[in-house]
Amino acid sequence: MDDKSILIRPQKGWINIDWMELYHYRELLFFLAWRDILVRYKQTVLGVAWAVLQPVFMMVVFTVIFGRLAKIDSEGFPYAVFVYAGLLPWTFFSTAVSQSGLSLVSQQHLLTKIYFPRLFVPTASVGAGLVDLSISFAVYGVVLASYGVAPSAGMVWLPLLVLLTILAALGFGYTLAALTVSYRDFRFVVPFMMQAMMYISPVVYPVKLVPPKYRWLLALNPMAGIIDGYRSAILGKPWNLTTLAISTVVAIVLFVFGLFYFRKTERRFADIA
């Protein structure tokens, strides 16, 4: 059998990931993400400016409510600077998960008409979010400058943290995308889940608000360690290494689980979509 031959037969159980095939189709991943990015701000008046306005609005609202009114501790930094560092990964994560969770059902016409690695559909949704994330980073630079806060040397760890955020988003995205195809209930579950998750993630409050003996529980939410990590890396506050370690492990486990769960259910997508 040469490399161009294709064998079609029923498959059972857990299915391996065909890395060769993913590599072969890699340009399609780029095109799908490119499409998502192009489409996102088409026919809007403000266009890409929304990518700037969204995080800024959130920052202002949270600063007024949680910083001024609720007076939540911001670990010695201006509240706006503190909350934005949390919003960076959180906004990316929640948008990426919501979009990729719905990506298969919103593109079922593709699933029933043509073959390509299905993994690319949710992956492209997550990938498209990276553009907004980089814009948010640029805006954060301006915010930091206007508050006169210098970024710390921990910034060198930022790429690793971004990678970890992507893995966490993909893990959730794959699982939810596959689940939503079979059980449309998840259409309603995902928005609710993201809202609930924000409250169990230290976006508007610091990790230290949680009593030390419960921190491991908090860290089971991968975004908890990641968000805290962003603050340590950018603002130079002390690292909570145990929290980060637990979150990292959970994120990786989720990613691997999502990947294989998706592969396992993938072959039925066209029949039930």
Next chain:
Amino acid sequence: MTKPAISVSKLGKSYRLGMEGKQVNTFQDLLVGMAKAPFNRLKRLGEHHVEADDAFWALKDVSFEVRPGEVVGIIGRNGAGKSTLLKILSRITEPTLGEALLHGRVSSLLEVGTGFHQELTGRENIFLNGSILGMSRAEIKSKFDEIVAFSEIEEFMDTPVKRYSSGMYVRLAFAVAAHLEPEILIVDEVLAVGDLEFQKKCIGKMGEVATEGRTVLIVSHNMSAIQSLCPRSILLRQGKIVDDGKTDTVIKEYLKFLEKGAANPFENNPERKCSGEVKLTGVQMLDEAYQPLAHPISGKPLILCFDYENTVKASRMDVVMTIFNHLGVAVANLNTRVVGVALPLKERGRFSCKIPRLPLPFGDYRIAIALQLNGTNVDLMPNVLAFGVTVSKFYKTGLSPDIQYSSALMDHEWFF
């Protein structure tokens, strides 16, 4: 012996039907049933059991081989399993049993414009669609100008596709597809779209593909397209192969079956789509003396007489009839709306349509009929009647032109 390009062995695909015949006897059963329903759904959505008693076999025990460079047509009635077969070979869905082996780069076109995004421009969609169909970016770039030229809509390249007319949309989509260079091409019914001129261009392009030594598998209802493109055809019926061989013979077999279906088209007719408001209950062919007729004669009157039942007290309806020849070409359309009458309805009754001088050359024909209330089909039968014409009184010689060059007869005179 060369390796086959496609070899399929004992391929089968079963789907589960939605309903299990469980009776609800008491209110309590109903409540329990409702409470259990989500759990049953969970179970049912989980693993797919081949043995499930509500399984429906869309395809069963299908085996065939296609040699490299062969062009094969797949024909059959609706629901015969043609699309399922193509979906399995395109890897969109998995077979339940059996296997298929394909040698070579495969492209499948089950639809034109798969992945087109309404918001994107023509130019952007060429790249997106090309990539989804399996072309590399470099390949699309190098063929871009050719694709644009083939589509004949150069001036709209920077307009979002949502502002295109449906004709433009199809042109662009087909232009991309026509520039694929697969070794095995799998096509479903895409010839059925677009205007006639463009269809010809596409068939021409496909013929080119076929002569370039590629292996092609085509599903179509257009028998003349199948006949002109495919030397060999496979006939499917209820998920099984019933005939595989030279296209002419296979099409004959197919039409024989269509006629058999027409022997009693009013009962258990899978092709019929009837909502029951007004429905046909019988049909008869009559001659000018209103005597039943089995073989209409070309050039003589033919009266088609239909019985109906009207259950909704509708007062008027429209009727559309199409006469198809043995190639599946529509020869004529007889339409109450076009001639400007609406048939008044009773509770039950009959109506008839008279063709004063039947203008058909020798051949086999089939009639499709649709009853319409306010423009909506209430009874549609693609095979209400089938007949052969073997005698012609149309021209005074009694001769009939070769069907290859004529689908209808026309009065004409010669001058010297």
